[in-house]
Amino acid sequence: MFTTKPESGQKVTKSIEGAGDAKAPVPATFASRAPRLNAGKMVPSIIGEDLTITGNVTSKGEIQVDGEIQGDIHCSSLLLGDKSQVRGGVIAEDIVVRGHLVGSIKGLRITLQAPSHVEGDIFHQSLAIEQGAYFEGKSRRSDDPLAEAKTPEVTGSKPARSAESSSTSVSSPSVLLPPAAE
DSSP states (O other), rough: OOOOOOTTTOOOOOTTTSSSSOOOOOEEHHHOOOOOTTTTTOOOEEEEEEEEEEEEESSSSSEEOOOOEEEEEESEEEEEOOOOOOESSSEEEEEOOSSESSOOEEEEEEEOOOTTTESSSEEOOOOOOOOEEEEEOOEEEOOOOOHHHTTTTHHHHHHHHHHHHHHHHHHHHHHHHHGGGG
């Protein structure tokens, strides 16, 4: 069960069980870092302090942001660290904000912790704002704010049709015909 620490220059190998019938030797460093499959828990994706992303970020799992994102974030769970800088909309079930966010937030459970700085509207089922958190914007409670995040596409298409119909009624056939055709 216990092994002794190898002497310097000595090679240590371990066998991985469950990788088929053959047991191939694997360096000890790899075996100790091998991912352990746990069906209920995924490892969060971490955006470090030295990383800046320009564009949208999407994940099916959890995201922890300590760096800077200029774009929208869509995931199941989001943690914005103390030094995080986000300029864009955020959509997730669980959201904990400790950093700086400029944009809208849509989520079921949202927590603004003490060092957070949020400028934008919040659409939520549950909202907690700790003393010392900065929030500038509107807060709207909703039974299902994530469903409302998908509906603007449907409602957004109606004004486009009315704009098209108004532009076609304004145009006249003489404008559409070239002057040489007359």
